[in-house]
Amino acid sequence: MDLIKVLENKTITDVSGFKATGVACGLKNNGNKDLCIIYSEKKAVAAAAFTTNKVKAAPVLLNMKNIEGDNIQAIVANSGNANACTGDDGYEKAVLMSKKTASALNIAPNEVMVASTGVIGVPLPIEKIVSGIEEASKNLSKTGGIDAARAIMTTDTCEKIYTVEFHLGDKVAHISGMAKGSGMIHPNMATMLSFIATDANITKSMLNKALKESVEDSYNMISVDGDTSTNDMVIVLANGASENILIDSEDINYFVFKKALHQVNTELSKMIAKDGEGATKLLEVKVYNACSVKDAKLCAKSVITSSLVKAAFFGADANWGRILCALGYGGGNFRVDGVDVFFSNQIGSIQICKNGGHLEFDEILAKQILDEDKITIAIDLNDGECCATAWGCDLTYDYVKINGSYRS
């Protein structure tokens, strides 16, 4: 029996007590949806993680205050403008977003989380936002999750949603997440925008603990371009609608909940990595047998972040020397002559480096594996018992194209 069941095509509004919608308020020139509200009908506890970038967007600064409260019932988010590097004016506009949303939903302004994503440094067109909030707050529904997920997309090519169902004692609980990623993706303590709703009944402190631990091994292990954004955030709202016995300690239900939450975070992270700007391939780097988890993570992240490694995978070129090079400057400890490297996916598996050096391998099979759109790079350090996984994507012409004219 699967403890955690994946619910295909379900969204954040399939979680008990959550409504949402997405609307087009004119921030995107193409008329696509660009503003969403997620609303919990019941009071909810929240946990969040924010970017470690010193340059923090206005909504991040506001949320870092509001997250301290006992109740968060709504998230309002816009795409098309990051409201970052916008000074006091930007901060006042973020506050106004929370006030307008709160008054439409009859809650307090500090019970609203605010998020923005898009171009940095352009003043937020607040009139459009305000009219968008008015429209969205009237249209909240139990089927609006997909529209909400689409409204936070920027250069994303698809919405990113993931929903699971699991048992907490004799009650059925759910966790559903929606995320956007694409560029400026190299999270540190949090990532891009990821909003997660659950009907589990859990205390704020336990929710916080579960999120913090999960983030380290999910969002913080992906990279599209090495650029840690000014706007990264992940927010989890838990409204207790599943009526399980309150999770207030590290009991069995906490571990079930945490496992489910981590599955949602990990799958959303992989969706973000796979849909990196211009990407054609999802790359998964698994480091085995490192002498510490820290070393395993440093090694995995250095390989997934290397422009040269990423470009080689775009070209389906089994240039394993670049992997060794990236390991070497990543700061993790390992013995160079202990490194084995393998490529694998559904086509097969092939070893392409042994003891840190050259190995005759079947170039045709290697090319077949690398031509697929998902590739696992397994790196055995033969140096201990710890492991780590990181996700990313290839570096392509389209990444350059998208980012050569992002403001236009």
Added chain:
Amino acid sequence: MDLIKVLENKTITDVSGFKATGVACGLKNNGNKDLCIIYSEKKAVAAAAFTTNKVKAAPVLLNMKNIEGDNIQAIVANSGNANACTGDDGYEKAVLMSKKTASALNIAPNEVMVASTGVIGVPLPIEKIVSGIEEASKNLSKTGGIDAARAIMTTDTCEKIYTVEFHLGDKVAHISGMAKGSGMIHPNMATMLSFIATDANITKSMLNKALKESVEDSYNMISVDGDTSTNDMVIVLANGASENILIDSEDINYFVFKKALHQVNTELSKMIAKDGEGATKLLEVKVYNACSVKDAKLCAKSVITSSLVKAAFFGADANWGRILCALGYGGGNFRVDGVDVFFSNQIGSIQICKNGGHLEFDEILAKQILDEDKITIAIDLNDGECCATAWGCDLTYDYVKINGSYRS
């Protein structure tokens, strides 16, 4: 009067007592020159800096031993194969390169420095190398500097040479350098291959001191792709042929020498940055008024390394928000609301960010400045009195193209 005079089109063989040549020994499929020898007719002291990558190429490991000696009279270098991740076999081949060169030149093997650059992890075709060494050692000449500079090129589009003349007391001295760069460029303590010859009379310890200090502000301040190579090295040979009074302390001549050496290193660094793989533009990031040199360097290097910043410059897009973002995750201290950003070159100068935020600016002028092939990004942190400069290039389609099929 210029203390340091630049000698256009002069090479390493225009320095008294140095001969060189470059030959084609068959490592490059296109028949281009791929092996060079640089030889000092007189005994010479040497200083060097090597990559900090844990994965060090065989010639780097060998040179780290040989540099301890009192006399280095020759450098033998090949392109087309990095002799990295090649294990004991690779090391033995590097030793053989030093032995063959030494015997041809009638010096000791530990008086030879060895360098290799090219693809990683492929066994070195030593027969070709040996025949190349035999041919090169017979063809050393006072006009072979340009051939030597060309023989170390990989994806470089042009040779990189720079020569200066200056006075040490009543004697005329010279420093000439040749370098190769292009990809896997993010040096740390040293860089790619850079070979420098001088006829100045200087002790090994003072030469070492001058090089170490210069490297920090030249090669270590450039980035093409954030990848620190396995093969980076810079070597300076000083043979004393100019017969100046020996520089053995921090006297006036030491500072003149050091200034000249730093000019050579800095100009070669800029040539490497400008000729980064696929690059169309040289980017110079100048950080002013930081509260420490360390903070200034962290800020400058973070901006020059950002894929998003580099892609925006390729597209001539004045997306200054990405510069703020890169400052924010770079680890340097600064006040976000104190940051001013300017773009400038021979077209003009324009401020595009004030107090860390939005500023109306002339988009047409900005575009004109960004359309040029050299752009200075000046960042005033208004936070202290320290400054730093870093160099790099834009991120282009051709970078992806070159690195998608490097082995082919």
